[in-house]
Amino acid sequence: MLSPSLAQEIAGDTSAVIGFNVLITDAEGMVIGSGDSSRVGTFHEASVEVVRSQEPATHNASQAQQLRGVRPGVTLPLIAGGQAVGTVGITGTPAQVRRFGLLVKRQTEILLRESVMLRSRLLAERAGEKLLADIAAYDPEVVEGDFLVFRAAELGFDLRLRRVAVAFEVTVPSVPVHRQSAHRQGAPTLALVRSELLRTVGEVFADPQDIIATTAPGWIGVLHRLPAAGSMASLAADCRRVTDVIAAQDGLTARAGIGEPATSVGGLHDSYQDACEALRLGNRVAGGSAVHLITDLRVHQVLTAVGQSARNRLVDRTTADLRAQPDWPALRDTITAWCESGFNLVRAAAALHVHRNTVVYRMNKIEQITGRPLREHRTTMALYLACLADRLGGGTDSAVRRRSGGR
Structure with a gap:
């Protein structure tokens, strides 16, 4: 759960601040981070018992000599989710370093939790992106719809609920050539604001069953669960809220395309394709609007x-x-x-x-x-x-x- 790169960063920075060497091990007692880089990759025997008991331990000079890879100081368990996932040790006379022990332990556990949350969020985003991509490219002759229903259920989503697909396109307006160098210095890029865009969409489409994922730079897809009392008019209003918030950010514009309700994988595929078609057609026949419903553009769709x-x-x-x-x-x-x-x-x-x-x-x-x-x-x-x-x-x-x- 604690990556060696993060452990080394924590140990190095903390050692520099408190003036004593900080050492971090994994659950097997292997050193994965240390202010003294020569100790990384060595075995710290005292950590094995600390992980087992989940209780801190101190060692004076004579006690440390009897343990492999241990120096005088204090060793404390790192707890995450009720389990010991490693230890943090501070080298020095126990009386001197004990006062730093709890502080370093708590700070490391906070950073560990943040790292785990970030990794979990990234994994969830990747899984959502893969699910949405598979629905967008769904072909019943290649993959069974029930397989995607099962995969979605593993992620906590029920594809049998009534949903509507929404596609958002975010762009950075073109800039005249003579102003491009100055514009690049202050204007946001889609890659840099990706997380912010997802957060903005997620604040409006906050239902736990809403599937939100990026499909390409500047493109965000939503499979929105449509409540029993929900209407397409209220959905369009929600989309306008999103586009307005994004438009308030410097240098960005946003549009949305909305498909039609569906309760199956095949229906969701069609709904998402329709949402993308609504974006494309709406831009060509209703350039002043930021939100386009495919129901208003069916004739245009047939003509194309x-x-x-x-x-x-x-x-x-x-x-x-x-x-x-x-x-x-x-x-x-x-x-x-x-x-x-x-x-x-x-x-x-x-x-x-x-x-x-x-x-x-x-x-x-x-x-x-x-x-x-x-x-x-x-x-x-x-x-x-x-x-x-x-x-x-x-x-x-x-x-x-x-x-x-x-x-």
Whole structure:
């Protein structure tokens, strides 16, 4: 439990402070740290009995001569979890060093506990990362879902609970070339703030059943247990809290993608892939928002699945005359708002933040150019899909899939 490197650091620093040599052994009495480096790797016989009895022992000069590798001083047990995991010894006249004994013992045990907690946390993080990566890459023809359920149970997670996958992407904004050298000196890097990012996400997603792990530099995945009374709206609000806190840190921006609820390994795989898709698509069609739900982007997802060439044909054949207009972006947004507002003039004007007469003017212009009425739903839906395809622009970004841990 006490690594030789940590033991040597503790023994060396403590020896320098108190002015007496401090020696640390493992549970078998082997010296793993000492202010006198020549004693590292030797056997300290007195430590064997101290570990067995968990009681301190003192040795004067004559007593020390009868024991292998022992010098005058005091030897105390190091206790962790109710067990003796080693000893700490201080060399010197027992009357002189006894007063330092309890202080050195307690300080060493505190450092030992911190080391164990850190190692446990790191091991838990690695296990969580592996579990999330396996779910992201899940293929029922390669591995059985029950195997991942069993592995998750060993970590304390029940994958049969209702969960929703969330993917966070954290980036450092690009900086002009002439300012890059000065920016590097003060700006955080994703590698340095990794633990802080995990802590920030963990403070909001604090349910013991929430699985949180990094999937790549700047990417954090969450398999959030959705409570019975929980809603997707409250989940989106939680994601906005995370992105707001991260955005408050100097030089960082964050976005979140949200999948749909699932209760199986296969469902969680789809939910996580959907969360990553929501991030990718949301950035291309709703750049002003930091949180994107796949439920709002299903049509966009289907459009990207048909391929870039098919989307180009749809846009060219359906909107060629409209795209030639100088106010094409405004016309495109009007068509989109008209459809997404349920073909309601008032709601469309509110969504566009313009007067309803402006919407009427634009709709009349669109009808004149296309020669077809916008109240004919089949015409409008074709235009709507073409507008979405135009906003999507380029093809599928496979790099997003690789960074997020997907296939």
